[in-house]
Amino acid sequence: MNRRASKHNQCRHGDAYYIAPSAPFRRRARTHHMEVSMHIGLIGGIGPAATEFYYRNLVKADQASDGDSRMELTICHAQASDLIRNIQAGNVDAQVRIFEVMANRLSAAGAEALAVTSIAGHFCISELKRVSPIPIIDALSGLESSLIRNGYTRVGVLGNKVVMETRLFDSFRETEVVVPPGNSLNKVHEAYMSIAVSGAANEDQRETIFQAGRKMCDEQGAQAVVLAGTDLFVAFDGYECGFKYVDSALVHIDAIYRASMETSDNKSRKADA
Incomplete structure (x- = not known):
């Protein structure tokens, strides 16, 4: 059972890369x-x-x-x-x-x-x-720079099967990439594609994705996980995922x-x- 993150412990705002500015958004004056x-x-x-x-x-x-x-x-x-x-x-x-x-x-x-x-x-x-x-x-041109700035040299990738299998991230020069092994990759793909079509994530889909991310960090040495599926924010937002991640959509x-x-x-x- 995944519990929602508290206001001060949300994975998105605590462990994920977030776009500037870090200060509260201010409505600018129009001249x-x-x-x-x-x-x-x-x-x-x-x-x-x-x-x-x-x-x-x-x-x-x-x-x-x-x-x-x-x-x-x-x-x-x-x-x-x-x-x-x-x-x-x-x-x-x-x-x-x-x-x-x-x-x-x-x-x-x-x-x-x-x-x-x-x-x-x-x-x-x-x-x-x-x-x-x-x-x-x-979307990919500035991603590695963001990873390096955050000290990540080995990262996992979550997204659809094409993104994970074809290694869109092969252009990375200083960052090593790992993906979910075996059938776990297929399960992540199926969960992600369902989320992308529906715009919502159920608990089983969320747990499939979170479990794959945790295993890449715990068993494959990933220091963080790149969310390489734009719609993945639906599964992560407001939930404790148990690992650090970088939302490539926010970098983009x-x-x-x-x-x-x-x-x-x-x-x-x-x-x-």
């Missing part, structure tokens, strides 16, 4: 004239809970900023069922075609850079970069927000009164 930030496009819907998680945390970061800039953000909806089908079939080309449509749509809406709000969706990110009309803010969100604060190529414009 009459604002510098226009870079317009960011998000490919969302994969799944819906993850999209909401990205949006909510980007808004919090924006409200906490003291700068005279306005976040510009557009979300384009993709189908989680299409992504799941193409991941399971290993059909990179089919998913790239879907994402390319979304990228063109976001570009037409004025977006100057885009992000895919799914770590699993990065299974085709290299191919998407070649056809996207605008730059892509990669931080990178997206930092990119959004760059000055737009468009001229600064007068804000609404």
Whole structure:
């Protein structure tokens, strides 16, 4: 039986990487004239809970900023069922075609850079970069730096089967990666995919994921576990997991927000009164 974490002992806020600022979020004052930030496009819907998680945390970061800039953000909806089908079939080309449509749509809406709000969706990110009309803010590019800053040189990975088996993290140069062994990997995959589709986690799914994480730390030498499935926050939020973890979605969100604060190529414009 998993017990909910107390207010001062939640795994997310105690052991996990969390985006800056660490101080309570403050609503920033809006000035009459604002510098226009870079317009960011998000490919969302994969799944819906993850999209909401990205949006909510980007808004919090924006409200906490003291700068005279306005976040510009557009979300384009993709189908989680299409992504799941193409991941399971290993059909990179089919998913790239879907994402390319979304990228063109976001570009037409004025977006100057885009992000895919799914770590699993990065299974085709290299191919998407070649056809996207605008730059892509990669979820994995800044992750190893965050791990190193926190002193982690050996980490476990939790996510779907493709993420764990194909080792999306092979690009890591200084950090060793371990995954759940044997049938445990399949059980984690099944639990995660159910969570991604439903946007909710039941107790059995949560325990499957937590047990796999604990074993990677206790038996495989992982110093922390990377949550490599954007929807995993649904299982972790407010519960004691028993191990340290780094939420890759939060690292990605931080990178997206930092990119959004760059000055737009468009001229600064007068804000609404």
